[in-house]
Amino acid sequence: MRESIIMKIHYGTALGAVALVAVHILMRMSQKFSDSLQYQNVIANYHFLPYALMLEAVLILLSVHGFNGLRVILLELKQGSTYEKMINYGSLAAMAALIAYGSRTILMAGMGVS
Amino acid sequence: MAVVAAPKPSEESNAKTTNQPNTITLRIARSNPSEGQESAFSEFQIPVQKWTTVLEAILYVKQNLDHSVAVRYSCRQASCGSCGMKINGRPALACYTKISELNSNIITVEPMNNFPIIRDLAVDFKQLIANHKKMKPFIIREDSEVTSESKEFIQTPQDLEKFLQFSYCIKCGLCNSACPTMATDTSFIGPQGLAQAYRYVADNRDKGKDDRLKIIDDSHGIWRCHFAGSCSHVCPKGVDPAMAIQLLRGYLLGFKK
Ligand code: HEM
Ligand code: SF4
Ligand code: FES
Numbered sequence: 001m002r003e004s005i006i007m008k009i010h011y012g013t014a015l016g017a018v019a020l021v022a023v024h025i026l027m028r029m030s031q032k033f034s035d036s037l038q039y040q041n042v043i044a045n046y047h048f049l050p051y052a053l054m055l056e057a058v059l060i061l062l063s064v065h066g067f068n069g070l071r072v073i074l075l076e077l078k079q080g081s082t083y084e085k086m087i088n089y090g091s092l093a094a095m096a097a098l099i100a101y102g103s104r105t106i107l108m109a110g111m112g113v114s
Numbered sequence: 115m116a117v118v119a120a121p122k123p124s125e126e127s128n129a130k131t132t133n134q135p136n137t138i139t140l141r142i143a144r145s146n147p148s149e150g151q152e153s154a155f156s157e158f159q160i161p162v163q164k165w166t167t168v169l170e171a172i173l174y175v176k177q178n179l180d181h182s183v184a185v186r187y188s189c190r191q192a193s194c195g196s197c198g199m200k201i202n203g204r205p206a207l208a209c210y211t212k213i214s215e216l217n218s219n220i221i222t223v224e225p226m227n228n229f230p231i232i233r234d235l236a237v238d239f240k241q242l243i244a245n246h247k248k249m250k251p252f253i254i255r256e257d258s259e260v261t262s263e264s265k266e267f268i269q270t271p272q273d274l275e276k277f278l279q280f281s282y283c284i285k286c287g288l289c290n291s292a293c294p295t296m297a298t299d300t301s302f303i304g305p306q307g308l309a310q311a312y313r314y315v316a317d318n319r320d321k322g323k324d325d326r327l328k329i330i331d332d333s334h335g336i337w338r339c340h341f342a343g344s345c346s347h348v349c350p351k352g353v354d355p356a357m358a359i360q361l362l363r364g365y366l367l368g369f370k371k
Binding site: 002003004006007008072075076077078079084 | 295298299300301302331332333334335337338366367
Protein backbone atom coordinates (compact mmCIF):
# COMPACT_ATOMS: atom_id res chain seq x y z
CA MET A 1 0.00 0.00 0.00
CA ARG A 2 1.16 3.56 -0.71
CA GLU A 3 2.50 5.27 2.39
CA SER A 4 0.16 8.24 1.85
CA ILE A 5 -2.87 5.92 2.00
CA ILE A 6 -1.57 4.34 5.21
CA MET A 7 -1.05 7.78 6.73
CA LYS A 8 -4.53 8.94 5.65
CA ILE A 9 -5.85 5.90 7.54
CA HIS A 10 -3.60 6.83 10.48
CA TYR A 11 -4.96 10.40 10.68
CA GLY A 12 -8.51 9.25 9.94
CA THR A 13 -8.49 6.64 12.72
CA ALA A 14 -7.11 9.27 15.11
CA LEU A 15 -9.94 11.69 14.29
CA GLY A 16 -12.54 8.91 14.45
CA ALA A 17 -11.18 7.83 17.83
CA VAL A 18 -11.38 11.38 19.21
CA ALA A 19 -15.08 11.53 18.27
CA LEU A 20 -16.01 8.06 19.54
CA VAL A 21 -13.90 8.21 22.71
CA ALA A 22 -15.64 11.53 23.50
CA VAL A 23 -19.02 9.75 23.26
CA HIS A 24 -17.61 6.93 25.38
CA ILE A 25 -16.49 9.38 28.09
CA LEU A 26 -19.82 11.23 28.01
CA MET A 27 -21.70 7.94 28.51
CA ARG A 28 -19.49 7.21 31.51
CA MET A 29 -20.46 10.58 32.96
CA SER A 30 -24.17 9.71 32.83
CA GLN A 31 -23.68 7.97 36.16
CA LYS A 32 -21.16 7.99 39.02
CA PHE A 33 -17.84 6.48 37.98
CA SER A 34 -18.02 3.76 40.64
CA ASP A 35 -21.55 2.83 39.48
CA SER A 36 -20.36 2.57 35.88
CA LEU A 37 -18.05 -0.24 36.98
CA GLN A 38 -20.86 -2.26 38.64
CA TYR A 39 -21.20 -5.72 37.09
CA GLN A 40 -24.82 -5.18 35.97
CA ASN A 41 -24.06 -1.82 34.39
CA VAL A 42 -21.06 -3.13 32.49
CA ILE A 43 -23.06 -6.04 31.10
CA ALA A 44 -25.94 -3.65 30.24
CA ASN A 45 -23.54 -1.66 28.05
CA TYR A 46 -22.75 -4.70 25.98
CA HIS A 47 -26.43 -5.62 25.68
CA PHE A 48 -27.21 -2.17 24.23
CA LEU A 49 -26.40 -2.86 20.58
CA PRO A 50 -25.57 0.69 19.33
CA TYR A 51 -23.15 1.22 22.21
CA ALA A 52 -21.59 -2.23 21.77
CA LEU A 53 -21.08 -1.44 18.07
CA MET A 54 -19.45 1.84 19.01
CA LEU A 55 -17.08 0.07 21.38
CA GLU A 56 -16.22 -2.32 18.56
CA ALA A 57 -15.49 0.67 16.31
CA VAL A 58 -13.22 2.24 18.95
CA LEU A 59 -11.42 -1.10 19.26
CA ILE A 60 -10.80 -1.26 15.50
CA LEU A 61 -9.81 2.41 15.15
CA LEU A 62 -7.32 2.34 18.02
CA SER A 63 -5.85 -1.05 17.12
CA VAL A 64 -5.20 0.12 13.58
CA HIS A 65 -3.88 3.51 14.72
CA GLY A 66 -1.80 2.22 17.61
CA PHE A 67 -0.10 -0.64 15.78
CA ASN A 68 0.52 1.46 12.68
CA GLY A 69 2.09 4.08 14.97
CA LEU A 70 4.27 1.37 16.50
CA ARG A 71 5.19 0.19 12.98
CA VAL A 72 6.33 3.73 12.12
CA ILE A 73 8.44 3.97 15.28
CA LEU A 74 10.08 0.59 14.55
CA LEU A 75 10.75 1.44 10.88
CA GLU A 76 12.53 4.60 11.98
CA LEU A 77 14.50 2.76 14.62
CA LYS A 78 16.20 0.18 12.42
CA GLN A 79 16.37 -0.50 8.67
CA GLY A 80 16.83 -3.59 6.52
CA SER A 81 14.50 -5.34 4.09
CA THR A 82 13.89 -8.49 6.16
CA TYR A 83 13.41 -6.47 9.33
CA GLU A 84 11.02 -4.06 7.60
CA LYS A 85 8.96 -6.90 6.12
CA MET A 86 8.72 -8.47 9.57
CA ILE A 87 7.56 -5.17 11.08
CA ASN A 88 4.98 -4.55 8.34
CA TYR A 89 3.41 -8.03 8.54
CA GLY A 90 3.91 -8.25 12.31
CA SER A 91 1.92 -5.08 12.93
CA LEU A 92 -0.89 -6.27 10.64
CA ALA A 93 -0.99 -9.55 12.58
CA ALA A 94 -0.98 -7.71 15.92
CA MET A 95 -3.86 -5.46 14.76
CA ALA A 96 -5.87 -8.49 13.68
CA ALA A 97 -5.10 -10.38 16.92
CA LEU A 98 -6.10 -7.48 19.18
CA ILE A 99 -9.28 -6.83 17.21
CA ALA A 100 -10.18 -10.54 17.34
CA TYR A 101 -9.55 -10.77 21.08
CA GLY A 102 -11.48 -7.58 21.86
CA SER A 103 -14.36 -8.55 19.58
CA ARG A 104 -14.57 -11.88 21.35
CA THR A 105 -15.07 -10.05 24.67
CA ILE A 106 -17.68 -7.69 23.22
CA LEU A 107 -19.53 -10.55 21.51
CA MET A 108 -19.50 -12.88 24.52
CA ALA A 109 -20.65 -10.18 26.93
CA GLY A 110 -23.29 -9.06 24.42
CA MET A 111 -24.67 -12.59 24.09
CA GLY A 112 -24.61 -13.11 27.81
CA VAL A 113 -21.85 -15.72 27.73
CA SER A 114 -19.62 -14.45 30.51
CA MET B 115 27.94 67.33 0.49
CA ALA B 116 29.07 64.65 2.90
CA VAL B 117 32.61 65.08 4.17
CA VAL B 118 34.50 61.99 5.15
CA ALA B 119 37.22 62.86 7.60
CA ALA B 120 40.28 60.69 8.09
CA PRO B 121 40.49 59.33 11.62
CA LYS B 122 42.67 61.44 13.93
CA PRO B 123 45.77 59.69 15.27
CA SER B 124 44.24 59.53 18.76
CA GLU B 125 41.15 57.71 17.46
CA GLU B 126 43.29 55.27 15.57
CA SER B 127 45.19 54.15 18.67
CA ASN B 128 41.87 53.87 20.50
CA ALA B 129 40.60 51.46 17.89
CA LYS B 130 43.76 49.39 18.33
CA THR B 131 43.24 48.85 22.05
CA THR B 132 39.64 47.66 21.59
CA ASN B 133 40.76 45.28 18.83
CA GLN B 134 43.45 43.64 20.94
CA PRO B 135 43.43 39.93 20.08
CA ASN B 136 41.73 37.79 22.62
CA THR B 137 42.80 34.20 23.18
CA ILE B 138 40.29 31.40 23.05
CA THR B 139 40.54 27.66 23.45
CA LEU B 140 39.54 25.77 20.32
CA ARG B 141 38.62 22.12 20.93
CA ILE B 142 38.58 20.06 17.74
CA ALA B 143 37.06 16.56 17.67
CA ARG B 144 39.59 14.25 16.05
CA SER B 145 38.79 10.80 14.76
CA ASN B 146 39.68 8.47 11.93
CA PRO B 147 37.10 5.70 11.71
CA SER B 148 38.84 3.90 8.81
CA GLU B 149 41.89 3.42 11.07
CA GLY B 150 39.66 2.50 14.01
CA GLN B 151 40.63 5.71 15.80
CA GLU B 152 37.91 6.84 18.23
CA SER B 153 36.94 10.45 18.71
CA ALA B 154 39.11 12.54 21.07
CA PHE B 155 39.52 16.29 21.43
CA SER B 156 42.68 18.26 20.56
CA GLU B 157 42.89 21.66 22.26
CA PHE B 158 44.55 24.75 20.85
CA GLN B 159 44.99 28.33 22.06
CA ILE B 160 44.04 30.72 19.27
CA PRO B 161 44.39 34.52 19.07
CA VAL B 162 41.14 35.94 17.74
CA GLN B 163 39.82 39.32 16.67
CA LYS B 164 36.24 40.54 16.83
CA TRP B 165 35.75 39.39 13.25
CA THR B 166 37.55 36.03 13.35
CA THR B 167 35.35 33.19 12.13
CA VAL B 168 35.41 29.62 13.41
CA LEU B 169 36.81 28.52 10.03
CA GLU B 170 39.65 31.05 10.33
CA ALA B 171 40.45 29.71 13.80
CA ILE B 172 40.62 26.16 12.42
CA LEU B 173 42.81 27.30 9.53
CA TYR B 174 45.07 29.06 12.06
CA VAL B 175 45.55 25.67 13.71
CA LYS B 176 46.36 24.07 10.36
CA GLN B 177 48.88 26.79 9.45
CA ASN B 178 50.62 27.19 12.80
CA LEU B 179 49.93 24.35 15.20
CA ASP B 180 48.80 21.09 13.60
CA HIS B 181 48.46 20.78 9.84
CA SER B 182 46.88 17.33 10.07
CA VAL B 183 43.40 18.56 11.11
CA ALA B 184 40.92 17.42 8.43
CA VAL B 185 38.34 20.06 7.48
CA ARG B 186 36.43 20.72 4.26
CA TYR B 187 35.95 24.29 3.05
CA SER B 188 36.13 26.30 -0.12
CA CYS B 189 34.37 29.64 -0.58
CA ARG B 190 34.71 31.04 2.99
CA GLN B 191 31.55 33.08 2.35
CA ALA B 192 28.57 30.82 3.02
CA SER B 193 27.98 29.90 -0.59
CA CYS B 194 29.65 26.56 -1.30
CA GLY B 195 28.14 24.60 1.59
CA SER B 196 31.36 22.76 2.47
CA CYS B 197 32.14 23.84 6.02
CA GLY B 198 29.13 22.64 7.99
CA MET B 199 30.02 21.33 11.44
CA LYS B 200 28.77 21.27 15.02
CA ILE B 201 29.96 24.44 16.76
CA ASN B 202 29.39 24.43 20.51
CA GLY B 203 26.81 21.73 19.94
CA ARG B 204 24.83 23.49 17.19
CA PRO B 205 25.08 22.74 13.45
CA ALA B 206 26.41 25.81 11.62
CA LEU B 207 28.72 26.92 8.81
CA ALA B 208 32.21 27.52 10.25
CA CYS B 209 32.87 30.35 7.75
CA TYR B 210 29.61 32.06 8.68
CA THR B 211 29.99 31.89 12.46
CA LYS B 212 32.09 34.50 14.22
CA ILE B 213 33.85 33.48 17.43
CA SER B 214 32.65 36.73 19.03
CA GLU B 215 28.99 35.84 18.54
CA LEU B 216 29.37 32.57 20.47
CA ASN B 217 29.94 34.40 23.78
CA SER B 218 32.38 31.80 25.02
CA ASN B 219 36.13 31.48 25.41
CA ILE B 220 35.93 27.78 24.72
CA ILE B 221 34.82 26.79 21.24
CA THR B 222 34.17 23.12 20.54
CA VAL B 223 33.92 21.96 16.93
CA GLU B 224 32.74 18.48 15.98
CA PRO B 225 31.72 16.80 12.73
CA MET B 226 28.02 17.07 11.80
CA ASN B 227 25.70 14.44 13.24
CA ASN B 228 23.88 11.99 10.94
CA PHE B 229 26.75 11.78 8.42
CA PRO B 230 29.49 9.14 8.29
CA ILE B 231 32.80 10.69 9.41
CA ILE B 232 35.70 10.55 6.95
CA ARG B 233 38.23 12.10 9.32
CA ASP B 234 38.04 14.78 12.04
CA LEU B 235 35.58 17.43 10.79
CA ALA B 236 35.17 16.08 7.25
CA VAL B 237 32.03 14.01 6.69
CA ASP B 238 30.76 11.91 3.80
CA PHE B 239 28.09 13.58 1.61
CA LYS B 240 27.38 10.59 -0.67
CA GLN B 241 23.89 9.95 0.68
CA LEU B 242 22.86 13.61 0.73
CA ILE B 243 23.89 14.03 -2.90
CA ALA B 244 22.22 10.74 -3.89
CA ASN B 245 18.96 11.79 -2.20
CA HIS B 246 19.19 15.23 -3.78
CA LYS B 247 19.54 13.64 -7.24
CA LYS B 248 16.67 11.27 -6.54
CA MET B 249 14.38 14.32 -6.27
CA LYS B 250 15.09 15.14 -9.98
CA PRO B 251 16.39 18.62 -9.18
CA PHE B 252 15.77 20.12 -12.61
CA ILE B 253 12.81 21.44 -14.60
CA ILE B 254 11.01 18.56 -16.33
CA ARG B 255 9.01 19.23 -19.49
CA GLU B 256 8.77 17.97 -23.03
CA ASP B 257 9.02 21.24 -24.90
CA SER B 258 12.06 23.43 -24.68
CA GLU B 259 12.20 27.18 -24.38
CA VAL B 260 14.87 27.48 -27.07
CA THR B 261 12.88 26.68 -30.23
CA SER B 262 12.48 29.52 -32.71
CA GLU B 263 8.65 29.76 -32.34
CA SER B 264 8.47 29.54 -28.57
CA LYS B 265 9.06 32.39 -26.19
CA GLU B 266 10.56 32.13 -22.74
CA PHE B 267 8.14 30.85 -20.11
CA ILE B 268 6.38 33.61 -18.29
CA GLN B 269 6.86 33.59 -14.56
CA THR B 270 5.27 36.33 -12.48
CA PRO B 271 6.87 37.59 -9.27
CA GLN B 272 4.11 35.66 -7.44
CA ASP B 273 5.05 32.45 -9.27
CA LEU B 274 8.68 32.98 -8.32
CA GLU B 275 7.81 33.72 -4.70
CA LYS B 276 6.35 30.19 -4.35
CA PHE B 277 9.74 28.49 -4.58
CA LEU B 278 12.42 31.19 -4.46
CA GLN B 279 13.59 30.63 -0.87
CA PHE B 280 13.99 26.90 -1.53
CA SER B 281 16.28 27.58 -4.47
CA TYR B 282 18.77 29.22 -2.08
CA CYS B 283 19.82 25.80 -0.72
CA ILE B 284 23.61 25.29 -0.86
CA LYS B 285 23.50 21.56 0.06
CA CYS B 286 25.48 22.14 3.24
CA GLY B 287 23.59 19.33 5.01
CA LEU B 288 23.09 21.26 8.27
CA CYS B 289 19.34 20.57 8.14
CA ASN B 290 19.91 16.83 7.75
CA SER B 291 22.37 16.86 10.66
CA ALA B 292 19.81 18.60 12.90
CA CYS B 293 16.95 16.25 11.98
CA PRO B 294 15.94 13.81 14.75
CA THR B 295 14.47 11.32 12.26
CA MET B 296 17.77 11.17 10.36
CA ALA B 297 19.49 10.21 13.61
CA THR B 298 17.92 6.75 13.53
CA ASP B 299 16.38 6.34 10.07
CA THR B 300 19.33 5.93 7.70
CA SER B 301 16.98 5.55 4.70
CA PHE B 302 15.04 8.79 5.31
CA ILE B 303 15.25 11.23 2.37
CA GLY B 304 15.81 14.09 4.81
CA PRO B 305 14.82 17.76 4.89
CA GLN B 306 17.36 18.82 2.26
CA GLY B 307 15.99 16.46 -0.40
CA LEU B 308 12.35 17.08 0.50
CA ALA B 309 12.82 20.87 0.33
CA GLN B 310 14.35 20.43 -3.14
CA ALA B 311 11.44 18.24 -4.23
CA TYR B 312 9.13 21.10 -3.26
CA ARG B 313 11.33 23.68 -4.99
CA TYR B 314 10.68 22.00 -8.36
CA VAL B 315 7.10 20.86 -7.69
CA ALA B 316 6.14 24.48 -6.93
CA ASP B 317 7.83 25.85 -10.05
CA ASN B 318 5.12 26.69 -12.63
CA ARG B 319 7.46 25.78 -15.52
CA ASP B 320 7.87 22.23 -14.21
CA LYS B 321 5.76 19.23 -15.24
CA GLY B 322 7.41 16.59 -13.07
CA LYS B 323 5.18 16.93 -10.01
CA ASP B 324 3.62 13.46 -10.21
CA ASP B 325 7.02 11.79 -10.62
CA ARG B 326 8.43 13.51 -7.57
CA LEU B 327 5.36 12.98 -5.41
CA LYS B 328 5.59 9.27 -6.18
CA ILE B 329 9.25 9.18 -5.11
CA ILE B 330 8.70 10.93 -1.79
CA ASP B 331 5.55 8.91 -0.95
CA ASP B 332 7.63 6.03 0.39
CA SER B 333 7.96 4.26 3.74
CA HIS B 334 11.17 6.28 4.33
CA GLY B 335 9.90 9.38 2.55
CA ILE B 336 7.98 12.48 3.52
CA TRP B 337 5.78 10.81 6.18
CA ARG B 338 8.75 10.15 8.44
CA CYS B 339 8.93 13.86 9.25
CA HIS B 340 7.31 14.57 12.65
CA PHE B 341 7.70 18.32 12.47
CA ALA B 342 10.48 18.87 14.98
CA GLY B 343 11.39 21.90 12.83
CA SER B 344 15.12 21.77 13.73
CA CYS B 345 16.01 21.79 10.01
CA SER B 346 14.52 25.23 9.48
CA HIS B 347 16.11 26.46 12.70
CA VAL B 348 19.68 25.75 11.57
CA CYS B 349 19.54 26.57 7.83
CA PRO B 350 22.07 29.34 7.12
CA LYS B 351 20.32 30.40 3.90
CA GLY B 352 16.83 31.05 5.23
CA VAL B 353 15.36 27.96 3.62
CA ASP B 354 12.43 26.51 5.59
CA PRO B 355 12.50 22.76 4.82
CA ALA B 356 9.87 22.01 7.49
CA MET B 357 7.42 24.25 5.64
CA ALA B 358 8.31 22.68 2.28
CA ILE B 359 7.47 19.27 3.79
CA GLN B 360 4.07 20.47 5.03
CA LEU B 361 3.30 22.07 1.65
CA LEU B 362 4.24 18.83 -0.15
CA ARG B 363 1.94 16.92 2.20
CA GLY B 364 -0.82 19.23 1.02
CA TYR B 365 -0.49 17.71 -2.46
CA LEU B 366 -0.36 14.13 -1.15
CA LEU B 367 -3.38 14.58 1.14
CA GLY B 368 -5.37 16.19 -1.68
CA PHE B 369 -5.60 19.72 -0.20
CA LYS B 370 -3.62 21.09 -3.12
CA LYS B 371 -3.61 20.33 -6.82
C1 HEM C 1 -7.58 9.74 19.97
C2 HEM C 1 -6.57 10.57 20.10
C3 HEM C 1 -5.37 10.44 19.20
C4 HEM C 1 -4.98 11.29 18.23
C5 HEM C 1 -5.69 12.59 17.81
C6 HEM C 1 -3.76 10.78 17.66
C7 HEM C 1 -3.07 11.38 16.61
C8 HEM C 1 -1.87 10.93 16.12
C9 HEM C 1 -1.13 11.53 15.03
C10 HEM C 1 -1.57 12.77 14.26
C11 HEM C 1 -0.01 10.83 14.86
C12 HEM C 1 1.07 11.08 13.82
C13 HEM C 1 2.19 11.86 14.45
C14 HEM C 1 3.32 12.08 13.51
O1 HEM C 1 3.35 11.55 12.39
O2 HEM C 1 4.24 12.81 13.90
C15 HEM C 1 -0.01 9.76 15.82
C16 HEM C 1 0.99 8.83 15.96
C17 HEM C 1 0.95 7.75 16.82
N1 HEM C 1 -0.12 7.41 17.62
FE1 HEM C 1 -1.79 8.47 17.91
N2 HEM C 1 -3.44 9.61 18.28
C18 HEM C 1 -4.39 9.35 19.23
C19 HEM C 1 -4.47 8.26 20.08
C20 HEM C 1 -3.54 7.24 20.12
C21 HEM C 1 -3.65 6.07 20.98
C22 HEM C 1 -4.77 5.80 21.98
C23 HEM C 1 -2.54 5.31 20.72
C24 HEM C 1 -2.15 3.98 21.33
C25 HEM C 1 -2.92 2.93 21.17
C26 HEM C 1 -1.75 6.01 19.73
C27 HEM C 1 -0.54 5.56 19.21
C28 HEM C 1 0.23 6.25 18.31
C29 HEM C 1 1.56 5.86 17.96
C30 HEM C 1 2.32 4.66 18.50
C31 HEM C 1 2.01 6.80 17.02
C32 HEM C 1 3.36 6.80 16.31
C33 HEM C 1 4.26 7.76 16.97
C34 HEM C 1 4.49 8.98 16.18
O3 HEM C 1 4.37 8.95 14.95
O4 HEM C 1 4.82 10.00 16.79
N3 HEM C 1 -2.40 7.18 19.38
N4 HEM C 1 -1.15 9.83 16.57
S1 SF4 D 1 18.09 23.56 3.25
FE1 SF4 D 1 19.51 24.99 4.27
S2 SF4 D 1 20.50 23.71 5.88
FE2 SF4 D 1 19.58 22.29 4.40
S3 SF4 D 1 21.23 21.81 2.94
FE3 SF4 D 1 20.04 23.54 2.05
S4 SF4 D 1 21.12 25.38 2.76
FE4 SF4 D 1 21.87 23.69 4.04
S1 FES E 1 33.47 27.53 3.15
FE1 FES E 1 31.87 27.64 1.67
S2 FES E 1 30.11 27.66 2.93
FE2 FES E 1 31.71 27.79 4.39
